[in-house]
Amino acid sequence: MKLATDLAGSFTANPNYLQIRARINFLIDRYLSIPTLSGHIADLPSQFTNPHQRPWEPIDWQAISPDQIIGVDPEMFAMIVAGATEIEAPIRQYSQESWGYMQALHPQMAYFMGGEQHPDGSLKKAGIWEKEERQHAPAFSKIYYHLTGSKIQPKPNTVLGYQPSDDTMADLYQHTVSRISTEWGAVSVYLWLMAHSTGALQQAIAQPLQDEVNHLSKFWGFSRWAFPTPFWQQCNDVSKYLFDIIRHQKQERTHGQDLIQKSIAADELVHGIEVIFVFTRIIVRFREWQPELSNSFLHHLLGSELALAA
Numbered sequence: 001m002k003l004a005t006d007l008a009g010s011f012t013a014n015p016n017y018l019q020i021r022a023r024i025n026f027l028i029d030r031y032l033s034i035p036t037l038s039g040h041i042a043d044l045p046s047q048f049t050n051p052h053q054r055p056w057e058p059i060d061w062q063a064i065s066p067d068q069i070i071g072v073d074p075e076m077f078a079m080i081v082a083g084a085t086e087i088e089a090p091i092r093q094y095s096q097e098s099w100g101y102m103q104a105l106h107p108q109m110a111y112f113m114g115g116e117q118h119p120d121g122s123l124k125k126a127g128i129w130e131k132e133e134r135q136h137a138p139a140f141s142k143i144y145y146h147l148t149g150s151k152i153q154p155k156p157n158t159v160l161g162y163q164p165s166d167d168t169m170a171d172l173y174q175h176t177v178s179r180i181s182t183e184w185g186a187v188s189v190y191l192w193l194m195a196h197s198t199g200a201l202q203q204a205i206a207q208p209l210q211d212e213v214n215h216l217s218k219f220w221g222f223s224r225w226a227f228p229t230p231f232w233q234q235c236n237d238v239s240k241y242l243f244d245i246i247r248h249q250k251q252e253r254t255h256g257q258d259l260i261q262k263s264i265a266a267d268e269l270v271h272g273i274e275v276i277f278v279f280t281r282i283i284v285r286f287r288e289w290q291p292e293l294s295n296s297f298l299h300h301l302l303g304s305e306l307a308l309a310a
């Protein structure tokens with residue numbers, strides 16, 4: 001008998017936990033291979049001189065249907081898609097925040113994130129990060145619509161905005177860790193969604209997923225270049241930040257009345273374990289990637305030092 005395959009390797013209609021893990025590993029090898037990660041960061045100098053968006057493969061929206069969800073309650077899958085939509089907004093404020101923290105220290109990176117601003121803070125030209133990110137929320141709300149037949153009314157997150165202290169370097173480190181955390185979280189969740197889907201649904205999620213891997217690689221490389229923080233300490237800082245976000249969201253969820261009330265606690269635990277598995281598999285892959293990020297390679301990409309240190 002010939003086994004069916006999709007972007008996550010072998011496909012079965014009712015995968016068990018181990019089969020889902022195998023699909024996660026397959027996806028990590030496909031989208032987070034060492035050459036892929038290095039390619040994303042090697043793209044930085046050409047982004048600075050000639051900004052360009054990562055092209056998306058066409059998505060067959062009409063072909064997306066709930067029967068392409070596998071190994072998870074479809075209602076829960078849709079709830080996570082709705083959560084992804086909310087987390088992606090408001091991108092303009094996010095990129096303005098990044099621009100604020102970066103422009104004095106690494107103007108090219110600030111440009112990549114937040115583009116160019118008028119003196120009053122309004123947008124002159126959007127950065128590539130912002131252009132790529134602003135496709136995500138609409139894509140996820142479209143996916144949600146094709147899965148459920150209803151539209152989400154996303155409640156965008158509140159953004160603190162640029163709040164400098166008198167330690168510009170510490171501010172930049174904190175900010176970079178926060179951006180890495182959200183990209184890491186997005187990669188983990190989107191990869192999990194891909195492990196639990198097939199067909200047009202899975203192909204649609206593959207587009208934002210690849211953008212997030214691209215961003216995560218770039219920000220990670222930037223942080224390895226800019227700060228002397230040891231690898232494991234940085235992983236620790238990133239995880240702490242991410243768990244704070246999750247805790248905050250869980251609190252909001254318990255206060256909210258609009259989310260599903262049915263008892264899916266046991267399922268939620270299994271899927272929580274799967275997402276943590278994805279998260280740690282990415283750490284392992286990034287550890288394997290570190291030898292590629294030599295000082296000379298990073299200097300070639302990003303310059304010799306931060307503007308402040310010069």
Ligand SMILES: [Fe+2]
Binds near residue numbers: 133136208212
């Ligand atoms: Fe995104």
Ligand SMILES: [Fe+2]
Binds near residue numbers: 133183186212215216
């Ligand atoms: Fe991203």
